């Protein structure tokens with residue numbers, strides 16, 4: 001008899017809480033219930049027209065239908081380097097300091113494949129994007145030091161809580177799931193700590209362009225050249241399905257990432273990369289965001305306010321986030337129980353316990369529904385809470 005037992009490293013992954021959520025939601029849908037879904041961090045708005053057009057024009061051209069390379073096309077790497085100059089005032093060499101990625105998720109995982117040995121420690125903020133404590137740690141037989149982020153510290157990771165001697169630290173602001181943001185001085189402090197301790201700093205800046213109320217997220221590369229930063233076209237330009245991102249930073253770290261990716265993928269489709277070039281070219285010379293991005297952020301800002309106000313009216317203590325498209329708050333009961341209550345009335349949110357043990361009473365709401373649907377959702381929520 002053949003055995004189809006999954007590899008031990010796969011078995012070590014914790015049960016995916018979101019699977020249970022999907023099952024519950026699917027059951028309600030089967031019963032004919034109209035579900036209003038604030039669960040997934042996937043923009044409902046369309047990709048800006050000029051980007052779609054650039055991809056459409058590139059697709060029929062034969063040379064764009066071939067393999068790219070795992071580090072990405074030179075013209076996109078150059079466009080990313082120029083964007084870093086305009087947006088952050090940072091100089092990077094497109095040859096040695098930029099790598100195009102298949103969304104940022106694979107690079108967040110592959111950087112650990114490239115640099116972390118079995119038994120070494122990875123610092124993962126908790127709550128946090130599950131890949132840090134999941135695949136990045138478990139598939140490398142590494143140890144995960146989950147460091148709690150605390151509301152009284154505005155969800156900023158405190159380096160005094162972090163262990164010495166860790167091989168790598170993941171850090172993410174604007175933050176999923178808390179919506180927390182940080183300033184450049186904070187990043188300088190963490191970068192200094194990592195350099196002192198010999199810990200590789202892997203900075204996840206996937207939400208760098210999702211900012212509100214005049215706030216603009218900094219890059220870790222404004223604080224140090226001794227780090228790697230991951231960015232993404234997904235959320236900024238509503239391009240989650242295109243799978244396009246970038247890693248920028250220290251040449252040795254980029255070189256390790258490229259070596260790893262060279263064994264695994266053959267690069268993002270070239271016609272998609274052309275869309276990426278178009279997207280970045282829409283930014284102003286002074287690094288200002290294009291109208292298309294600003295318009296999207298205005299829509300998210302209105303929805304964010306409607307959701308924050310809606311939960312405040314119901315008596316919850318909710319902060320207005322300055323970044324991401326998530327609203328995050330203490331829901332006053334185990335988050336899975338809260339989530340199940342809401343699913344019963346056709347509203348889907350994400351339980352905080354999916355992002356870390358210490359936040360079992362928090363819930364995350366993605367602002368990916370129209371104002372009408374948000375209003376409808378609160379009419380329903382009022383009746384069950």
Ligand SMILES: Cc1ncc(COP(=O)(O)O)c(C=O)c1O
Pocket residue numbers: 041102103104105106108129172175176204206231232233234240244245
């Ligand atoms: C914090 C964070 N990092 C990275 C990603 C990955 O995004 P992508 O692979 O689409 O760039 C996500 C997606 O939700 C995220 O929330």
